[in-house]
Amino acid sequence: MFKDITLGQYYQTDSLLHRLDPRVKIVGTLVYIISLFVVNSFIGYAVCAVFLIAMIKLSNVPVGYIVRGMKAILILLLITMAFNLFLTPGEELFRIAFLKITKQGLAFAVKMAIRLSLLVIGSSLMTLTTTPNQLTDAIENLLNPLKRVRVPVHEIAMMMSIALRFIPILMEETDKIMKAQIARGADFESKNLIKKIKSLVPLLVPLFISAFRRANDLAMAMEARCYRGGAGRTKMKPLVYKGRDQGAYFVLLAYFAVCVLLRLIRLPISI
């Protein structure tokens, strides 16, 4: 039942965005997030939104699929909006009882909502088009300069990828232990919070023991296959920039330049 679990919500299809080098996508997402904070006019947000819509079109990921992912942050979005709406001082528009809504507050809340939605959609577009594997590879590659200051970059990436590999296995194991404990009369259905926490003990203890045992076995298997850290290792799938990746960087640069320009040049019809 857990075999089909997809991590990081990767959406399998073929598109230009899927084929891009994962490093481009990580850098692109970062640049996009920064750009959302660079622009501060509605025209600026329109540019950001158009750029994102173009990317979604390029990614071949159905819009409905992306919007569904937004549900998770809806509450966060509403709370943020409410705070900005009611707590920003300024020119009063109207008031309901003790709550007053200001002009500045309204503008701020709307901007915040746009910013947050674009940010979430933008970053989920990266995880939708990049496998967790590619992401780890790209992170290892991008952090490579940190090796000079003795950050164990390769080891961190290896830990991430092993964690990803074992999550489905451990989930399956959790399921098995749970069933075994239910068969012995354990109660996982209780509504009582304290009982619920207590019922986790017979689940977590065997799970941890088994996780440690697996870790031990895996370490031995890795050593038996000559694993000795990142030094002297070659890559089966090295990351190589292709023409389209350079093109993508160029587009990204142009987009960011437009965003900066919009911030610097005050348009006469600024809202």
Place this chain on the structure above:
Amino acid sequence: MIKISKLIHDYIQRDEEGNPSGTIRAINDISLDVEPGQFIAILGHNGSGKSTLAKHLNALLFPTEGAVWVNGLDTKDQSLLWEIRQTAGMVFQNPDNQIIGQVVEEDVGFGPENMGVPTEKIWERVEESLKTVGMYEYRKKSPNRLSGGQKQRVSIAGVIAMHPKCIIMDEPTAMLDPSGRADVINAAMKLNREEGITIILITHYMEEAIRADRVFVMDEGKIAMQGTPREVFSQVEKMQAIHLDVPQVTLLGHLLREKGLDIPEGILTREELAQALRRQCGCRITAERK
């Protein structure tokens, strides 16, 4: 290929504070020789020291006393460690706990990556090893979606990709169903016969030892019996005395012999038994058929 001389291995027992409180002798004075290209089976019940022995052959454990040479390399020499592990590959019992990659082909490439093989060569090796074990069409799959036998064949491919001279298999079939078990043993046999790789198969399934060139039976850290499968399995009582079964056909042959039929000891296959029985009462069966 492998030479073990007077090997002794002690595990240190620790009490709750982590102070050494005693030792357990897992291997007690073992000496054995394995010729290149042989198919060796090591049998023994749980706790007989067979897994400990396997780990010595891959330099995962080091001798307390005595010495182990793999292809002439002394396992005590730390500078030879990686060369030894490359020469003698190892397949473990639990397929889930030895697959590192999230895609089959990436896992097979893990060993060569560690050895620093250039990228194009890694791909060649991966393709060749996956084809050898018959898992090539699964190369893009996630290991989590494979059956136990398939996972274990991927593990074997991962070892072959390192081009070892010898493969040690530590109960590779213990967690598999019968069809998965047959697949894994067939893959091992194929490697031995076609590629000339020395195979050391540790198992407690007697049927898997029948096709070996030599069988070693371990008991309480010592080698209790050794010889060809026929020599070892013909000693039914001795095997039973150290709590090991002989293959079912062998046992049947033995029991029939005890009842007075003229059947040789050390029957290994169903065909052999059928033949011996036919010789016994051949005339009658053929007569009845007519």
